[in-house]
Amino acid sequence: MTDSAETPATGRLILVLGDQLSPAAAALRDGDPARDRVLMAEVMGEATYVRHHKKKIAFVFSAMRHFAAELAAAGWAVDYVPLDDPDSTGTLAGEVARALDRHPCDRVVVTEPGEWRVLADLAALRNRLPVPLDLWEDDRFLCPRADFAHWAAGRRQMRMEHFYQDMRRRTGLLMDGAAPAGGRWNYDSENRKPPRAGVSAPGPARFPVDATTRAVLDLVAARFPDHVGDLEPFRFGVTRAQAEEAFDHFVETGLARFGAYQDAMVRDEPFLFHAVIAQYLNVGLLDPMAVCRRVEAAWRAGAVPLNAAEGFIRQIIGWREYVRGIYWLTMPGYIERNHLGHTAPLPAFYWTGETDMACLRACITQTLREAYAHHIQRLMVTGNFAMLAGVDPKAVHDWYLAVYADAYEWVELPNTLGMSQFADGGLLGSKPYAAGGNYINRMSDYCSGCRYKVKDKTGPDACPFNVLYWDFLARHRDALGRNPRLGPVYRTWDRMDEDHRQAVRRDAGVFLERLHGPKRC
Incomplete structure (x- = not known):
């Protein structure tokens, strides 16, 4: 028109x-x-x-x-x-x-x-x-690309935590003069509470469908019937005023407990205390500095604890700005990185959620329904499994880019190839984010409804994450064995009984052959 x-x-x-x-x-x-x-x-x-x-x-x-x-x-x-x-x-x-x-x-x-x-x-x-x-130049971001390149120049390791501290100084957020508020830069150790029975989660603000959105929904239904996911119910805000209302709702109802429970995962509770505003930030309906100032003001007013405010602000001025800097510093070659040589196809259940693994079923089904999953669901469930199973990181990247409403290549690609799949060999993360079933059991209620047994280490009923975790480390020892953060893990593997190690490798091989076919990842 x-x-x-x-x-x-x-x-x-x-x-x-x-x-x-x-x-x-x-x-x-x-x-x-x-x-x-x-x-x-x-x-x-x-x-x-x-x-x-x-x-x-x-x-x-x-x-x-x-x-x-x-x-x-x-x-x-x-x-x-x-x-x-x-x-x-x-x-x-x-x-x-x-x-x-x-x-x-x-x-x-x-x-x-x-x-x-x-x-x-x-x-x-x-x-x-x-x-x-x-x-x-897109100056809606807080760290210009040239500034990030200057920060990165000459560094052997570009760690987000160092960048984040510089961004705190640069913006003045959560600073008391030259010192970080509360005397610490990072309160992540306080932000790992597992789910607790009886905790009431408010969820994000939801908005009615107006005539403009109704016309778009009809268009999408007609033109993209074979695309992934559920189109309705549709509850996102679509205007600047609605995006600001959604953020206000989070500050008033979710922020105070966001920090403590930001890593928790609960069946049938897709949002918990998360803001669910990344899609608004990434299309320009919200301003990143404005939302950070609002969160800081809530803390200074005594409305929310420091660990919640710091955890939120770190996601915006730390991770969000950092991964954008990595993206523009390393493209176009970054997308081809595959440090671990993974080549297996993405399992078909990533598009359907039809799997016996309760954690994957819950996270993928939620993703298909809501176009949303929070960072731990992405990193430690769907991403962790794909890495342990040897899936081609580019296939994982394409999936994440497709299924999430907040996914744009500048933010999704470094998070996937670098943080989730370790395909960049440690440029972004200091070690692979690999974990067995115990982590998922500790941080979620998924395992109680699973056909597999998280306490079993081997055997036909053992949680696949358990055998895949150790098999992943064993088959990539040449690439990962000298990583100082993995030294204690490899020593634990070496102390295991040889019969147990063989059983782990055998069971993992059987599982991967069923998953991918006879060609190993």
Whole structure:
């Protein structure tokens, strides 16, 4: 659809991408509604480069449509191309070319994209356009790419904790002068409480479906019937006001207990005390510094404990900024890393949830239903299993990118290849995040409903995580044996009875052959 505003003789065409839904995005902030025109387009290529969850597609398209209306109400001339426009080219490049045919302009401007493949597409487009194309730095992030590269230069190890401390100093968040609030930088040791019976979890704010979202849901149902996941019920916010309401709800109902229970997993409680705002942050509906200041203010007012505030802020100014820095520092080659040489296919149950392993069934079923799982479900259940089973890290990456509403390559790829699969050989994490069934049993209630027995170390009823954990370490000893953090673990393996070690390797081999076929990972 194209509005009826009169086309200016000169001015700029401002391309707004689907994850730049903020008037503070650089290209928009510098624009002039009296002279410039905004282009936004729902394109098939962006919806299908992986088989995105239906809810994710619906969330992005509805948020885009609401943002276009917000811009129009603020006086902008907006060209909005819906997916079902009969003249749509299906690509961003094609829609820019069409817009230039409709509207003369001096140049095209766009805030730099968050993903390498889109940047490459825009670089190629620049050479074909009749007018200049300008890329503006995305300064919605708190650590510019050049600053991260400067921080990383010359470091043998780029550890997030060191980066996080620098970001605390840089932003002043949770600082008392030059010292961290409370005398410690990190309160993670207080944030590992297992689930407790009787703890009431508020869950995230939920929003009704308006006419715009209803039209998008119908479109997604018609155009993407074979994509993964449940489309409805749809409860995400799709406007800036709703995103802010969702965050307010978290601060008021969940933040105080978020820290202590952020690693806990409970069957049929997908959200617990988590904020569930990453999808809003990652498309621009929330500002990262604003949410951190609000959390800090809640702590200083005595409304929440320090471990909760610090744990939340670390996720935003620590992990979120850190993985973006790693992404842009190492791409495009990072995506091909496979330090452990894993080549097995992703098990089919990742797309269905149909497995006898209760923990995987719970996390995957939840993911397919909600397009959401929290960080421990992703890291220590679905990611841990894929690594132990020798799955190709690129296949794991494609799955995570497809199934989560908050997944964009800049944040998902380093988390998957680096933290979850150790495919970068330790660039991001100091050791593989591998664990047996005892960890899952301690941090969840999944094991009580499983057909496998978490206490059994070998045998047909043993939890697969138990044998896969030790088999993983044994088969990768050449690659991992010199890791100082794994030294005690290997010494434990070496002290085990030889018959037990052989039983572990045998049972793991049987399980993996059933999972993957006769070719080992």
